Amino acid sequence: MKEILNIKNVSVEYDRHGRKVRAVAGVDLTLNSGEILGLVGESGCGKSTLGKAIVGILAPVTGEVVFDGEKVKKLTRGKRPEHFRNLQMIFQDPYGSLNPRRKIGVQIADGLIVAGMPKKLALLKAADLLEKVGLPRNAVDRFAHQFSGGQRQRISIARALAAAPTAIIADEPISALDTSSQAQVANLLVNLVDEFDMGMVFISHDLSIVRRISDRVAVMYLGKIVEVGTVDQIWNNPSHPYTRALISAIPHADGTSFMPQDLPGDVPNPMSPPSGCRFHPRCPLAKEECKTQEPGLRKLGDGRDVACVLQTAGNQPVTITLN
Amino acid sequence: MNLLTVENLTVTLATGSGDAQAVRNLSFNVGHGEILGVAGESGSGKTMTALSMLGLLPYKGKASGSIKFDGREILTSSKREYRDLRGKEIAMIFQDPMTSLHPMLTVEVQLTEHLRHHRKVSKDAARNSALELLATVKIPEPAAALRAHPSQFSGGMRQRIAIAMALACEPKLLIADEPTTALDVTVQAGILKLLHQLRKERNLSVMVITHDLGVLSSLTDRIMIMYAGSEVESGLTTDLLRNPRHPYTKGLIAALPGNSASNSKNLLSIDGMPPELGNFPTGCAFHTRCNYAKESCKGAIPEVTNLNSTHRIFCPINPFSEVTSAGSQS
Ligand SMILES: Nc1ncnc2c1ncn2[C@@H]1O[C@H](COP(=O)(O)OP(=O)(O)OP(=O)(O)O)[C@@H](O)[C@H]1O
Ligand SMILES: Nc1ncnc2c1ncn2[C@@H]1O[C@H](COP(=O)(O)OP(=O)(O)O)[C@@H](O)[C@H]1O
Ligand code: SF4
Ligand code: SF4
Ligand SMILES: [Mg+2]
Ligand SMILES: [Mg+2]
Numbered sequence: 001m002k003e004i005l006n007i008k009n010v011s012v013e014y015d016r017h018g019r020k021v022r023a024v025a026g027v028d029l030t031l032n033s034g035e036i037l038g039l040v041g042e043s044g045c046g047k048s049t050l051g052k053a054i055v056g057i058l059a060p061v062t063g064e065v066v067f068d069g070e071k072v073k074k075l076t077r078g079k080r081p082e083h084f085r086n087l088q089m090i091f092q093d094p095y096g097s098l099n100p101r102r103k104i105g106v107q108i109a110d111g112l113i114v115a116g117m118p119k120k121l122a123l124l125k126a127a128d129l130l131e132k133v134g135l136p137r138n139a140v141d142r143f144a145h146q147f148s149g150g151q152r153q154r155i156s157i158a159r160a161l162a163a164a165p166t167a168i169i170a171d172e173p174i175s176a177l178d179t180s181s182q183a184q185v186a187n188l189l190v191n192l193v194d195e196f197d198m199g200m201v202f203i204s205h206d207l208s209i210v211r212r213i214s215d216r217v218a219v220m221y222l223g224k225i226v227e228v229g230t231v232d233q234i235w236n237n238p239s240h241p242y243t244r245a246l247i248s249a250i251p252h253a254d255g256t257s258f259m260p261q262d263l264p265g266d267v268p269n270p271m272s273p274p275s276g277c278r279f280h281p282r283c284p285l286a287k288e289e290c291k292t293q294e295p296g297l298r299k300l301g302d303g304r305d306v307a308c309v310l311q312t313a314g315n316q317p318v319t320i321t322l323n
Numbered sequence: 324m325n326l327l328t329v330e331n332l333t334v335t336l337a338t339g340s341g342d343a344q345a346v347r348n349l350s351f352n353v354g355h356g357e358i359l360g361v362a363g364e365s366g367s368g369k370t371m372t373a374l375s376m377l378g379l380l381p382y383k384g385k386a387s388g389s390i391k392f393d394g395r396e397i398l399t400s401s402k403r404e405y406r407d408l409r410g411k412e413i414a415m416i417f418q419d420p421m422t423s424l425h426p427m428l429t430v431e432v433q434l435t436e437h438l439r440h441h442r443k444v445s446k447d448a449a450r451n452s453a454l455e456l457l458a459t460v461k462i463p464e465p466a467a468a469l470r471a472h473p474s475q476f477s478g479g480m481r482q483r484i485a486i487a488m489a490l491a492c493e494p495k496l497l498i499a500d501e502p503t504t505a506l507d508v509t510v511q512a513g514i515l516k517l518l519h520q521l522r523k524e525r526n527l528s529v530m531v532i533t534h535d536l537g538v539l540s541s542l543t544d545r546i547m548i549m550y551a552g553s554e555v556e557s558g559l560t561t562d563l564l565r566n567p568r569h570p571y572t573k574g575l576i577a578a579l580p581g582n583s584a585s586n587s588k589n590l591l592s593i594d595g596m597p598p599e600l601g602n603f604p605t606g607c608a609f610h611t612r613c614n615y616a617k618e619s620c621k622g623a624i625p626e627v628t629n630l631n632s633t634h635r636i637f638c639p640i641n642p643f644s645e646v647t648s649a650g651s652q653s
Pocket of ligand 2: 042046047
């Protein structure tokens with residue numbers, strides 16, 4: 001198992017009307033080759049921002065991202081450095097990320113041409129890639145609007161694959177799709193990770209799909225990772241109250257009238273993060289100390305990391321029940 | 324008697340290449356205080372079905388058949404009659420709550436104008452009703468919320484305000500088109516609870532449209548599944564989700580992340596794509612993707628098969644007729 005990405009203490013800030021907003025606040029994560037790491041959390045918690053910092057679209061204000069042994073630098077308008085072509089991102093919006101006025105084939109071949117491949121050959125390769133993601137070869141000659149959402153997402157995947165990536169950040173790649181295309185595209189990604197021994201960060205707000213396809217899961221809350229562990233650990237025995245809340249809120253499509261549990265309170269705003277544990281205003285288990293002391297990540301006896309005072313480093317996780 | 328009875332509803336839309344039927348011969352009903360769920364892939368005609376209840380079809384769209392609301396035929400209503408019906412008797416909320424809210428006007432202005440328009444009450448009475456409504460939909464600090472603009476609220480709170488608007492004139496039927504699709508699960512759960520409570524307290528009838536079978540499971544009494552503009556299966560929520568009998572429903576349920584074979588990362592999926600408007604396959608429209616299709620499926624439009632008094636499918640082949648155990652998944 002080879003470590004392909006190392007994210008060390010990464011923070012990212014946006015400028016909002018002259019005020020600094022820290023959307024990602026000190027994230028540590030690693031990704032191995034052949035592994036899918038799910039990244040979950042409510043909207044606005046900083047998932048996309050972290051994804052963009054990993055590939056160099058945004059520059060971190062603290063920390064660094066190391067890809068395959070080299071520090072990721074902020075992308076400039078010019079040519080993407082050779083080494084980082086193998087680090088790719090698939091974007092949340094399959095509509096916005098494709099150019100409506102250029103043929104699909106050219107958009108996929110772009111990366112190959114930039115890397116020095118003759119145009120004819122690059123277009124042939126583009127057709128191969130389209131076939132790989134389950135589209136007809138003649139799609140090279142068509143335009144984005146001639147495809148459905150699921151097909152456009154496949155096109156974005158083909159475009160990312162053109163760079164022969166060793167790591168892909170996939171930002172909500174299936175959220176905008178229908179149930180049946182969701183399953184198709186998720187399967188496609190799983191198989192590609194396997195076939196090319198890539199690492200993938202799979203960003204989603206939907207823990208039930210993440211649970212199916214990931215090896216490990218990282219849970220994010222207001223710019224921070226609050227729990228990281230294997231899928232089994234996270235799903236079967238969540239050790240952070242927020243993870244527990246996310247799981248309890250998922251409806252069951254089983255024909256019982258199971259009522260999912262809501263988590264009252266707003267998804268908080270990074271403009272004014274709460275003191276102490278950032279989750280404390282919504283945490284049903286919060287203690288007095290949680291208002292002032294920020295719990296750092298601690299490694300539990302089963303190997304997972306969690307940031308909550310209810311858990312003790314080195315011990316087995318204490319079962320969390322909310323009510 | 325049912326609150327809503329729809330018979331042979333067909334919706335014809337103008338497309339670039341001529342007229343096409345987006346909804347085909349659809350018949351269903353919603354009882355008083357009942358929550359009906361409508362599910363199906365994108366383009367299956369769910370929204371067009373809803374819009375035809377409100378006389379809000381897109382330009383050049385036409386509906387035929389019959390829609391009886393509270394005993395009256397409404398499909399033949401004039402623009403004016405539809406306007407009175409909307410808001411007062413049938414209200415609708417959308418995936419994007421801002422569809423029914425103005426971003427720059429205060430919640431107070433929007434709610435009270437709406438109340439005064441339909442109910443002809445005094446300003447003070449309207450304000451009091453507005454406060455009550457906000458409390459009903461569980462907006463914290465209703466008085467402060469009245470002074471705010473919708474754009475100052477989070478997505479979940481905006482959807483609550485949109486629901487408050489919809490409830491303002493005490494409609495009998497609420498149509499909710501993907502009301503929680505844009506929300507986080509944590510927030511979605513709160514909206515589901517609220518809809519449940521409204522049904523219970525006000526005997527409100529709800530028609531909820533979503534492709535999320537989990538949402539339907541927790542919210543609805545009955546479900547209708549649509550494909551290419553037609554019903555393929557309907558039944559009580561328990562029956563339909565535990566013992567789906569149409570190949571398409573079966574496929575949708577098998578594709579749920581919780582249902583695929585437990586050791587593989589691969590999900591079961593229905594191959595192929597839903598058909599596009601104007602290009603619906605002949606006979607059973609699902610035949611191009613169905614593993615059980617026979618030659619006969621390409622010819623005649625499927626007749627209904629009643630499995631029991633509430634559960635029916637539109638598939639004469641009925642390939643799972645042997646299956647009787649609950650909760651079975653292929
Ligand atoms: N204004 C319009 N003019 C022409 N065709 C339209 C118009 N609006 C929708 N359609 C088409 O009618 C068909 C049914 O649309 P409808 O919006 O009812 O689908 P839906 O089931 O609600 O899908 P979704 O899950 O994507 O909301 C689709 O093929 C759609 O492209
Ligand atoms: N371009 C931007 N400028 C200012 N703030 C932004 C920008 N993009 C995102 N944000 C803010 O940063 C936070 C994290 O956003 P994002 O990373 O998109 O979250 P997620 O992907 O988890 O939904 C949010 O509060 C969001 O409003
Ligand atoms: S540290 Fe305290 S507030 Fe934070 S999750 Fe744990 S118990 Fe809740
Ligand atoms: S009628 Fe035929 S094609 Fe349609 S669902 Fe039944 S078996 Fe499949
Ligand atoms: Mg995002
Ligand atoms: Mg719709």
